[in-house]
Each structure stands twice: as structure tokens, then as C-alpha cells.
Amino acid sequence: MAPVDRPLEVNIVEKDFPAVGQRARLPVLRNIKLSIARGSFVSITGPSGCGKSTLLNIIAGLDKDFTGSVNTQEGDLRLSYMFQTPRLLPWRTVEENIRLVLPDGESHDQRVTELIDRVGLSDAATAYPERLSVGMQRRAALARAFVLEPALLLMDEPFVSLDDPTAEALRQLLIELWSRRPTTVLFVTHDRFEAVMLGTRLIRVDGRPATVVQDIPVNLTVSERRDRDSILAERVRVFQDA
Numbered sequence: 001m002a003p004v005d006r007p008l009e010v011n012i013v014e015k016d017f018p019a020v021g022q023r024a025r026l027p028v029l030r031n032i033k034l035s036i037a038r039g040s041f042v043s044i045t046g047p048s049g050c051g052k053s054t055l056l057n058i059i060a061g062l063d064k065d066f067t068g069s070v071n072t073q074e075g076d077l078r079l080s081y082m083f084q085t086p087r088l089l090p091w092r093t094v095e096e097n098i099r100l101v102l103p104d105g106e107s108h109d110q111r112v113t114e115l116i117d118r119v120g121l122s123d124a125a126t127a128y129p130e131r132l133s134v135g136m137q138r139r140a141a142l143a144r145a146f147v148l149e150p151a152l153l154l155m156d157e158p159f160v161s162l163d164d165p166t167a168e169a170l171r172q173l174l175i176e177l178w179s180r181r182p183t184t185v186l187f188v189t190h191d192r193f194e195a196v197m198l199g200t201r202l203i204r205v206d207g208r209p210a211t212v213v214q215d216i217p218v219n220l221t222v223s224e225r226r227d228r229d230s231i232l233a234e235r236v237r238v239f240q241d242a
Contacts, residue, residue, distance in 0.1 A: 006038070006071075007035045007036055007037050007038060008034075008035070008036040008038075008059075008070075008071065008152065008184060009034070009035055009036075009069075009070070009071040010032060010033065010034040010035075010036070010055075010058075010059060010068075010070050010071075011032075011033050011068045011069050011070070012029050012030075012031075012032040012033075012055070012058060012066055012067075012068040012070075013030070013031060013066075013067040013068040014027075014029070014030060014066065014067040014068065014209075015028045015029035015030075015051070015054060015058065015063075015065075015066040015067070015068075015209070016028055016209075018065075027208060027209035028051045028054055028209055028210065029051045029054060029055060029058075029066070029205075029209055029210050029211070030209040030210070030211050031211050032055065032068075032205070032210075032211060032212055033212075034203070034212070034215075036184060036186070036201075037184075038151075038184055039182035039183070039184060040184060040185070040200050040201055041178060041184075041185045041187065041198060041199050041200045041201070042184075042185065042186050042187065042199060042200070042201045042202075042203060043187050043189060043194070043195035043196070043198055043199030043201070043202050043203070043218075044056075044186060044187065044188045044189070044195075044203050044204075044205065045188075045189060045190065045192060045195050045202065045203070045204045045205075046204055046205040046206050046210065047206060048190070050205055050206060050207070050208070050210040051205065051209070051210040052156075052188045052205060053156050053188065055188075055205070056081070056154045056156050056186060056188060058070060059152075059154060059186065060079060060081050060154055077151050077152060078148055078149060078150045078151050078152070079150055079151070079152045079153075079154070080101070080144075080145040080146070080148050080150040080152075080153045080154070081145075081153075081154045081155075081156075082141055082142065082145045082153070082154070082155045082156070082158045083141075083156050083158070084156050084157045084158065084160055086129070086134075086137040086138050086140065086141040087141065088129040088137055088140060088141065088144075089129075090128060090129050090130060091128070092128070093125065093126050093127060093128055094116065094121055094124055094125050094126070094127055094128075094129070094132070094140045095112060095116065095125045095126065097129070097140060097144060098112055098115065098116065098140065098143050098144045098147050099112055099147075100144070101144055101147065101148050102147060102148065108147070111147060111149075112147060115143040115146060115147050116143060118143070118173075118176075118177065119139040119140070119142055119143045119173060120139060121136060121139055121140060121143070124136060134161075134162065134166075135162060135163075135166040135169075135170070138158060138159065138162070138170060139170065139173070141158070142158070142170065142173065142174065142177070146177050146181075146183075149181065149183075150183055151183065151184060152183070152184045152185075152186070153183045153184070153185045153186070154185075154186050155185065155186070155187045155188065156188045157188050157189055157190065158170075158187075159171065159189075159194070160190075167194075171194060171197060171198060172226060174198065175198065175222065175225050175226065179222045187199065192235065192239075193231065193232075193235060196218055196220075196231055196234055196235040196238055197220075197225055197231045198225070199218050200217065200218055200220075201215070201216070201217055201218060202214065202215075202216050202217075202218055202238060203215050216238055216241060218234060218238060219234060219237075220234050
């Protein structure tokens, strides 16, 4: 079994989408080599359609049609994936959706209750998704992602299309949850402000096929991530250094 402090090693030599009908084979990713330290929060940015979601799918093991390797500490890894849409089952309540990812045969009542309270959904625990706002649904999805206590959390634009106050509240909630139990996070976003606010490391992919064009640290403490002026100053520094 791999040691738990071993970094996540990603080596994608080649990833193409196969030819379909009149469409030729489409190059997607090339020569992406990443070593990601345990407990880091990596923000991944890049243009629409450049392969960011494909990168997450490969790391998650959902896409195995590529040349290369991904070492995710198999046998020791708990992985959660938060998608662009909340993907809550409509016939299950908030609490039932959160419990769904937990292993059978163990009592998780305290953990589930604490997380529901922490994301501000105690009054909606028995409600069904259709009765919730989109922001509340994303909070439920965030609780479901963390309740498993994952070693690796993949997040694919989880706050996209939300209004600014709701997105800001969810970012702060994510910082709080991550700071309580540091999990290795790979967070895809188009928002560079969001990338700097959340990440301890910023990776930008671009090109066709896409490769890593920027890989730089973000030097903000957890408390500084709650301060807009600190985030703006760090954002200026990051993109000057790049």
C-alpha cells in the first residue's frame, strides 16, 4: 500500500478524442507532468474546451483511454468528485444524498449532522432537491464531497453560474472546510480571482493539444484568503511573476 504522504503523480503523455464520422481525431492533452503534494489546493485554469475536465476525469479514473500514468495511491485513496452541476438524486432528501457516498455498516450520524449544520442546511435536511435553490443544492453537494473525508477532492467549476454573493459564500465555506481537514484539492475554474483566492498553487493549461503553460505558487494564508485586498494584491503578484 502506498504511503499516505506520497504526492499525486500525473504523467499524461497523450490524450486524443477518437475520430467520429467526418470528424478527425482530436488532440486534447500532451506532456502534462504534475507532482501534487498531499494537502495542497491546486487551482486549474485555462480557456473553455482546452481539456481541463478531461484532465480531472483521467485523474479520477473515469477516462482510461490515454497514454501515460496517474498514481493516486490506489488502495489508500478516498476520492470525491464535485461536478459543475450538483447531481443530487431527486428522490432522496438532502441528508439521504449526503449519506449515499458513505460505506455501509458504520454509523456516520455525527459526521453527517455536523456537516449539514456547517453548510447551513440543518433546516433543509429532510427536504428534497427540487425544494432547494441552486445555491443550497451546491452546499449539499459540497457537504457530500467532504463527508467521505477524501484524500483527493476533484472539483469541476462547482460554483459556475451562481450570483456573486452566493458564489462568494460558497468559496468561504470551502476554505473553512478545507482548513479544518486539509485534503488534496484539484479545482477547475475560469475565474482567476477565484483561482487565487482558493488555491495554494495555480496551474494554467492552454493550447491544442493543451499542456501546462503556467505553474506558480499562491502565497496566501488561510486567514488572508478571507480578505479581498490580500487576494487582489496576491493576484497582481502572481500574474506579474508569470
